[in-house]
Amino acid sequence: MSKFLRVFFLSAICVCWFSVAHAAAFRVGDQGAQVTAIQSELANLGYDVAADGSFGPATQEAVKAFQRSVGLTPDGLVGENTYRALMGKSMPEISRGSNYYVRRIVQSSLRYIGVPYVFGGTTPSGFDCSGFTRYVFANAGISLPRTADAQYTRGTPVSYSDLLPGDLVFFSTYTYGASHVGIYLGNGRFINASTSRGVAIDSLRSSYWSSCYIGARRVL
Numbered sequence: 001m002s003k004f005l006r007v008f009f010l011s012a013i014c015v016c017w018f019s020v021a022h023a024a025a026f027r028v029g030d031q032g033a034q035v036t037a038i039q040s041e042l043a044n045l046g047y048d049v050a051a052d053g054s055f056g057p058a059t060q061e062a063v064k065a066f067q068r069s070v071g072l073t074p075d076g077l078v079g080e081n082t083y084r085a086l087m088g089k090s091m092p093e094i095s096r097g098s099n100y101y102v103r104r105i106v107q108s109s110l111r112y113i114g115v116p117y118v119f120g121g122t123t124p125s126g127f128d129c130s131g132f133t134r135y136v137f138a139n140a141g142i143s144l145p146r147t148a149d150a151q152y153t154r155g156t157p158v159s160y161s162d163l164l165p166g167d168l169v170f171f172s173t174y175t176y177g178a179s180h181v182g183i184y185l186g187n188g189r190f191i192n193a194s195t196s197r198g199v200a201i202d203s204l205r206s207s208y209w210s211s212c213y214i215g216a217r218r219v220l
Contacts, residue, residue, distance in 0.1 A: 025079035026094060030055040034092060038078055041086055042066060101220050102166035104140040109183050109191045109199075112136075116198040122146075129180050132193035133168060136183065142219060152178035155219035160204075166220050169204065171212040178214060 026035060031054050039051040039059055047062035060076035067074040070085050083091035109132075118126025122135060130148040137144045144151050152170050163169070169190050171180040182192030185201065190209075193199050202209055 025077035026055060026083070027077050028055055028057065028060050030094070030100065034094070035059070038063075038083075038086065101140050101142065102164070105136055105142075105166050105183065105220075106185060108139045109136045109185075112199045113191070113201070114198060115193070117193050117195050121193075127193040127199060129182065129193045132199060133181050133183055137219070144219070148181040149178045151181055152215070152217060155217040158216040158218045160213075160216070163216055164218070166218075168217045168219065170214050170216065171209065172214050173212055180212075184216065 026038060033053065035055045036051050036053040038055075039049050039053070039062075042049050042059070042062045043051055045066065047065060049059050049062040063078055063082065064074040064076045066086060067076075067082055072082055072085065078086070078091075080091045083089075112124055112127070112132070115124055115132075116126050117128060119128055120131070121127045122131035124135075127135065130144075130146060130151055133151065134144045134146060144154065148170065151168060155168070158164075158167050163184050165184060165186045167184040169182050169184050170178040171182075172178065173180040180192070182190040182202070184190045184204075188204050189201055190204060191199065191201050194202070204210060204213060
């Protein structure tokens with residue numbers, strides 16, 4: 001299965017439970033009536049975008065084209081300046097569900113499949129397990145501690161039967177306690193920076209990982 005198809009499939013299984021967050025801009029991954037309004041105005045101006053309420057790559061490209069036309073930095077984000085130039089009014093509060101953050105975390109994590117394991121690594125040139133989870137969550141605007149054992153103290157405990165995409169899953173490997181961490185993707189699979197294969201997808205049901213699994217945490 002291609003990386004694109006993995007991203008599409010794993011994003012589709014993300015479960016939606018709602019909360020409200022404040023953010024600086026509308027961006028890829030956002031959905032809802034506010035996105036539809038932005039798309040409708042872009043379409044009215046002649047840009048090739050469907051008003052389907054889902055901020056995808058086509059909407060991002062239309063936004064960039066609009067930004068260039070009015071002398072704004074073409075970053076594809078609909079922040080205050082872009083929103084005011086496009087819509088003629090101040091930008092409203094952005095309502096997002098937790099599925100937005102789950103989607104960003106899952107999609108971001110899959111981009112790094114194949115990145116080598118580096119002890120102490122915290123960047124895409126090389127990750128260790130907790131450096132990987134911390135980096136991916138930071139990309140979604142969520143701060144995690146640096147080490148696996150410290151990450152194990154965050155959020156709320158989740159039982160195995162209640163795991164959802166985006167949950168952190170923990171293992172006791174080379175030492176007692178939470179010494180390894182990954183990100184649950186759904187269907188018994190998780191992504192992690194392993195010492196043997198670097199960033200890779202593994203199964204919680206495998207003999208090795210099931211034997212050292214110790215629990216999960218939900219921080220979203």
